[in-house]
Amino acid sequence: xxxxxxxxxxxxxxxxxxxxxxxxxxxxxxxxxxxxxxxxxxxxxxxxxxxxxxxxxxxxxxxxxxxxxxxxxxxxxxxxxxxxxxxxxxxxxxxxxxxxxxxxxxxxxxxxxxxxxxxxxxxxxxxxxxxxxxxxxxxxxxxxxxxxxxxxxxxxxxxxxxxxxxxxxxxxxxxxxxxxxxxxxxxxxxxxxxxxxxxxxxxxxxxxxxxxxxxxxxxxxxxxxxxxxxxxxxxxxxxxxxxxxxxxxxxxxxxxxxxxxxxxxx
Amino acid sequence: xxxxxxxxxxxxxxxxxxxxxxxxxxxxxxxxxxxxxxxxxxxxxxxxxxxxxxxxxxxxxxxxxxxxxxxxxxxxxxxxxxxxxxxxxxxxxxxxxxxxxxxxxxxxxxxxxxxxxxxxxxxxxxxxxxxxxxxxxxxxxxxxxxxxxxxxxxxxxxxxxxxxxxxxxxxxxxxxxxxxxxxxxxxxxxxxxxxxxxxxxxxxxxxxxxxxxxxxxxxxxxxxxxxxxxxxxxxxxxxxxxxxxxxxxxxxxxxxxxxxxxxxxxxxxxxxxxxxxxxxxx
Numbered sequence: 386x387x388x389x390x391x392x393x394x395x396x397x398x399x400x401x402x403x404x405x406x407x408x409x410x411x412x413x414x415x416x417x418x419x420x421x422x423x424x425x426x427x428x429x430x431x432x433x434x435x436x437x438x439x440x441x442x443x444x445x446x447x448x449x450x451x452x453x454x455x456x457x458x459x460x461x462x463x464x465x466x467x468x469x470x471x472x473x474x475x476x477x478x479x480x481x482x483x484x485x486x487x488x489x490x491x492x493x494x495x496x497x498x499x500x501x502x503x504x505x506x507x508x509x510x511x512x513x514x515x516x517x518x519x520x521x522x523x524x525x526x527x528x529x530x531x532x533x534x535x536x537x538x539x540x541x542x543x544x545x546x547x548x549x550x551x552x553x554x555x556x557x558x559x560x561x562x563x564x565x566x567x568x569x570x571x572x573x574x575x576x577x578x579x580x581x582x583x584x585x586x587x588x589x590x591x592x593x594x595x596x597x598x599x600x601x602x603x604x605x606x607x608x609x610x611x612x613x614x615x616x617x618x619x620x621x622x623x624x625x626x627x628x629x630x631x632x633x634x635x636x637x638x639x640x641x642x643x644x645x646x647x648x649x650x651x
Numbered sequence: 652x653x654x655x656x657x658x659x660x661x662x663x664x665x666x667x668x669x670x671x672x673x674x675x676x677x678x679x680x681x682x683x684x685x686x687x688x689x690x691x692x693x694x695x696x697x698x699x700x701x702x703x704x705x706x707x708x709x710x711x712x713x714x715x716x717x718x719x720x721x722x723x724x725x726x727x728x729x730x731x732x733x734x735x736x737x738x739x740x741x742x743x744x745x746x747x748x749x750x751x752x753x754x755x756x757x758x759x760x761x762x763x764x765x766x767x768x769x770x771x772x773x774x775x776x777x778x779x780x781x782x783x784x785x786x787x788x789x790x791x792x793x794x795x796x797x798x799x800x801x802x803x804x805x806x807x808x809x810x811x812x813x814x815x816x817x818x819x820x821x822x823x824x825x826x827x828x829x830x831x832x833x834x835x836x837x838x839x840x841x842x843x844x845x846x847x848x849x850x851x852x853x854x855x856x857x858x859x860x861x862x863x864x865x866x867x868x869x870x871x872x873x874x875x876x877x878x879x880x881x882x883x884x885x886x887x888x889x890x891x892x893x894x895x896x897x898x899x900x901x902x903x904x905x906x907x908x909x910x911x912x913x914x915x916x917x918x919x920x921x922x923x924x925x926x927x928x929x930x931x932x933x
Contacts, residue, residue, distance in 0.1 A: 453828075469831065470829070473827070475824065475827055477823065481821075482820070485871075486819070487688055487871060488877065489877070495813070496821070496825065496828065499813070499817055499828035499830050501826045502813060504810040506813070615832065627929055
C-alpha cells in the first residue's frame with residue numbers, strides 16, 4: 386500500500402496523521418467495520434468513498450472519538466482519538482442544522498474556540514481568530530449576518546470556518562456537498578483547494594468531481610477498506626466526467642460484492 | 652386607566668404585583684428565547700403541569716405531618732427540577748420517545764396533585780391558585796421569591812451564555828470542543844424549570860406556557876441574534892405583564908387570561924408585519 390509522494394508538502398514520510406490497525410466496530414449485533422487498516426500522512430488529502438451503510442460515517446465517528454472501536458488500534462497524531470480531538474476540525478453534513486436558529490456567522494465560527502472559553506465572554510484573541518477563519522473562506526464581510534439569512538453555500542463555508550477556527554491539524558468533512566447545488570459545489574471546491582496541503586484533509590463524499598479535484602488518494606469503505614491512489618489518469622477522469630453518478634454507482638456495487646478491480650484507477 | 656396608576660401608589664398590594672411582573676419579565680425574556688429557539692416548549696409545559704404534584708404533596712406533608720418547612724413553593728421548585736431531570740435524562744440516555752415521556756410527566760404531576768388535594772382538606776384553594784394563577788395574591792414574599800429565583804437564572808445564563816447557545820445549535824460539535832453538552836442541556840432544562848415555578852405563581856399552570864413562549868416567539872420574527880431576541884422578549888414581556896395587570900384592574904377581569912390574550916394577539920399581528928417586512932426587503 387504505497388503512500389502519496391509527500392515531497393511537495395515538505396514533510397517527512399514518518400509524519401503520520403492517522404494510523405489505523407485491524408480496527409473493528411459493531412453496533413449491537415451488526416458488524417459495521419472489520420479489519421480496517423490504513424494510514425494517512427500529514428498534509429495528505431484523502432477522500433473516503435463507499436456505498437451508503439458501508440461504514441463511512443461510523444469510521445468518521447471513530448476518528449472523532451464519538452464511538453469507541455471494539456477491536457484494533459486507532460491513533461490520531463500519535464494519541465487516542467479522544468485525546469487528539471482538540472487538534473481536529475470537523476465539518477458536519479450540510480442539512481443537519483435548524484435554519485431558524487438565531488445565530489450569526491461570527492458566533493458559529495467562535496464555536497471553534499469553545500475549548501478556550503471559561504465563563505463569560507470570548508477573549509479578543511478568540512474573536513480575531515474566528516474572524517480570520519471567516520476571511521479564509523471569504524465570509525468575513527458577512528460575519529454579522531444571521532445563519533437564517535445565509536445561502537446554502539454560505540452556510541457551508543461558515544461551517545468550514547468554524548472548523549478552521551479550531552486551528553486544526555486534521556480537517557474532517559462529512560459529505561459536505563450532499564444536497565447542495567452545483568454552483569455552490571464549485572465555490573466549495575475552491576475553498577478546499579486553498580486548504581489542500583496546509584493541513585491533513587479527510588473528506589467523506591459521494592461526489593467523484595470532488596474526489597478528482599481535492600483528493601490525493603481515496604479510501605473505499607465497505608465494511609473493509611481499500612485504498613486507491615490518485616491523481617486519476619486522464620482517461621479515467623474523462624470516463625468519470627462522462628457519467629459521474631453511474632460510474633460511482635457501478636463501482637460501489639462491484640466493490641460491495643468484493644470486486645475491487647474497478648476501484649483501481651491507474 | 653387613571654385609577655390603576657393612582658391606586659398603585661396607595662395600595663401596596665398592587666405595587667407588589669407590578670414589581671413581580673416587571674422583575675420576572677427579565678427571566679421570562681431570557682429563558683423564553685432559549686425555550687423557543689431550542690424548541691422545548693412542550694417540555695416547559697410538562698414541567699409546569701408537574702408543579703401541581705409538588706404543591707399538593709408539600710401541602711399534604713405540611714398539614715398532616717407537621718413539617719412546617721415543607722411549603723407549597725418548595726414543593727413546586729422540587730417537582731419542577733425533578734421533572735426537568737427525568738425528561739432530560741430520558742431524552743439523553745434512554746431510548747424512549749421524548750413526547751411520550753413529556754405526556755407521562757404532564758399527566759402524572761396533575762394526578763398526584765389531585766390525589767394529595769383529596770386527602771388534604773382546605774388545600775383546594777391553594778391548588779386552584781396554582782392552576783389558574785393569581786397575580787393579585789402577590790405578597791412581599793412573592794416579590795422576594797421572584798427576585799431570588801430570577802437572579803439565579805440570570806446569573807447562570809450570563810456566565811454560560813455562549814456555551815448554552817452553542818450547545819443548543821450543535822451539541823455534537825460543542826462536545827468535540829470539550830464542552831459537556833449533556834450537562835449544559837440539563838442546565839437549560841433546570842433554569843427552565845425554575846422559571847416555570849415563577850411563571851406558575853403569576854399566571855397559573857394553564858397559561859404559563861403562553862407567557863414564556865409568546866414574547867420570545869414574537870421577538871424571533873424580528874431578530875436574527877439570540878441576544879436581540881432576549882432584549883425584545885424582555886420588553887414585550889414587561890409590556891404584557893404591566894398592560895395585563897392595568898387592564899385587569901380597570902376591567903375587573905382576571906389578570907392571567909388578559910395577559911395571554913394581549914400576547915397572542917400581538918404574536919398574530921407580528922406575522923402580518925414580518926411578512927410585509929420580507930416583501931419590502933425582497
